[in-house]
Amino acid sequence: MTPAARIAAAAELLDRIGAGAPAEKVLTGWARGARFAGSGDRAAVRDLVYEALRCWRSHACLGGGETGRARMIGALRAQGINPETLFTGVRHAPAPLSDEEKAAGARPEGMDALDLPDWLWPEFEVSLGGDAAGAAEALRHRAPIMLRACLRRASRDEAIAALAQDDIHSEAHPIAKTAIIVTEGARRVAQSAAFREGLVELQDGSGQAAMEGIDLSGARSVLDYCAGGGGKALALAARSDAQVFAHDIDPARMRDLPARAARAGAAVTLLETSDLRANSPFSVVLCDAPCSGSGTWRRTPEAKWTLTPERLAELTRMQSGILDDASELVAPGGLLVYATCSVLAAENEARIDDFLARHPEWRCAFQRRYPISEAGDGFYVAHLARSS
Numbered sequence: 375m376t377p378a379a380r381i382a383a384a385a386e387l388l389d390r391i392g393a394g395a396p397a398e399k400v401l402t403g404w405a406r407g408a409r410f411a412g413s414g415d416r417a418a419v420r421d422l423v424y425e426a427l428r429c430w431r432s433h434a435c436l437g438g439g440e441t442g443r444a445r446m447i448g449a450l451r452a453q454g455i456n457p458e459t460l461f462t463g464v465r466h467a468p469a470p471l472s473d474e475e476k477a478a479g480a481r482p483e484g485m486d487a488l489d490l491p492d493w494l495w496p497e498f499e500v501s502l503g504g505d506a507a508g509a510a511e512a513l514r515h516r517a518p519i520m521l522r523a524c525l526r527r528a529s530r531d532e533a534i535a536a537l538a539q540d541d542i543h544s545e546a547h548p549i550a551k552t553a554i555i556v557t558e559g560a561r562r563v564a565q566s567a568a569f570r571e572g573l574v575e576l577q578d579g580s581g582q583a584a585m586e587g588i589d590l591s592g593a594r595s596v597l598d599y600c601a602g603g604g605g606k607a608l609a610l611a612a613r614s615d616a617q618v619f620a621h622d623i624d625p626a627r628m629r630d631l632p633a634r635a636a637r638a639g640a641a642v643t644l645l646e647t648s649d650l651r652a653n654s655p656f657s658v659v660l661c662d663a664p665c666s667g668s669g670t671w672r673r674t675p676e677a678k679w680t681l682t683p684e685r686l687a688e689l690t691r692m693q694s695g696i697l698d699d700a701s702e703l704v705a706p707g708g709l710l711v712y713a714t715c716s717v718l719a720a721e722n723e724a725r726i727d728d729f730l731a732r733h734p735e736w737r738c739a740f741q742r743r744y745p746i747s748e749a750g751d752g753f754y755v756a757h758l759a760r761s762s
């Protein structure tokens with residue numbers, strides 16, 4: 375496909391997404407049907423669609439309309455490219471711009487420029503103060519591809535050398551002792567020998583740093599209470615000889631965890647909800663709670679536009695419930711670690727304040743918010759210590 379044909383395809387897909395179809399479903403359906411599209415074309419169209427989702431308002435403004443076509447015109451203008459050079463109507467290129475389209479389009483301002491829904495700005499300001507605009511701006515750009523070196527398999531330098539064998543360029547990153555940033559060849563990581571042999575796992579830099587910051591010295595048992603795919607449980611198992619358990623209310627989410635643990639040379643025991651009590655108390659319980667994901671919206675930009683105040687309130691209730699339930703599993707003198715990949719105070723500091731107000735035998739020993747950066751997603755972690 376030519377660059378112009380990719381733009382035409384992306385414009386059509388954006389119309390379907392704009393009408394309410396989930397982006398992943400639209401992209402997968404298109405890729406299945408588009409026999410003429412090679413893997414490079416599919417990746418390029420996906421990139422165009424995701425960029426448009428990250429910059430939904432600003433590109434519509436620049437393009438002078440809410441259609442996929444207008445958004446693609448806006449995307450080109452945002453890069454300083456005259457859309458008329460690609461909208462030629464030749465072969466599979468989009469039709470030439472009409473006079474109205476040439477005249478339409480304005481410089482985005484306010485929330486249009488920040489690419490945030492209006493209702494979220496006060497939440498960003500309350501949560502991030504002077505960093506709010508910077509965070510919104512960061513969410514308009516692509517996320518880095520970060521790997522965690524699995525130190526039970528190889529050192530970070532050995533993992534980097536192994537990636538290079540598959541022509542994947544990467545560098546150590548100071549955000550965590552295990553962090554590797556991929557600078558070229560990111561799409562080849564999942565097929566690389568380094569990945570297959572368990573030398574690296576895909577894991578964001580902030581999450582790695584947050585797991586590295588948990589004091590596991592003297593811990594006999596660690597529970598990842600909201601384990602999902604188990605990335606955090608694996609990071610903890612990599613740096614401790616404590617027995618590591620993983621649990622999720624939806625056990626199907628942990629289905630790949632045994633294979634991932636075997637690949638990384640780590641031992642993780644899965645627990646059903648009904649087995650938690652019998653195996654408690656745990657020295658450390660991690661709650662990587664379900665959240666808005668606002669710190670990761672570079673990767674899942676659709677979520678930025680679909681979150682509602684009602685859903686946010688529902689999430690905060692769920693987070694408080696999880697903290698209450700998980701706290702009962704912590705041994706006296708033990709640690710409850712609460713984490714989210716959100717930058718919103720309602721899901722972070724406010725949840726901790728609410729918990730401490732209701733549980734006087736606990737204190738907050740540490741908390742940190744990781745910014746949306748060139749190495750990591752927005753992330754929050756709090757260490758709650760239970761009195762002995």
Ligand SMILES: C[S@@+](CC[C@H](N)C(=O)[O-])C[C@H]1O[C@@H](n2cnc3c(N)ncnc32)[C@H](O)[C@@H]1O
Pocket residue numbers: 599600601602603604605606607621622623624627662663664665696
């Ligand atoms: C943010 S994800 C966890 C991501 C995971 N820690 C990782 O590193 O890949 C949150 C998880 O919490 C689970 N969850 C939701 N409600 C829960 C509850 N009440 N108890 C335990 N897990 C819950 C969800 O099924 C989801 O897998």
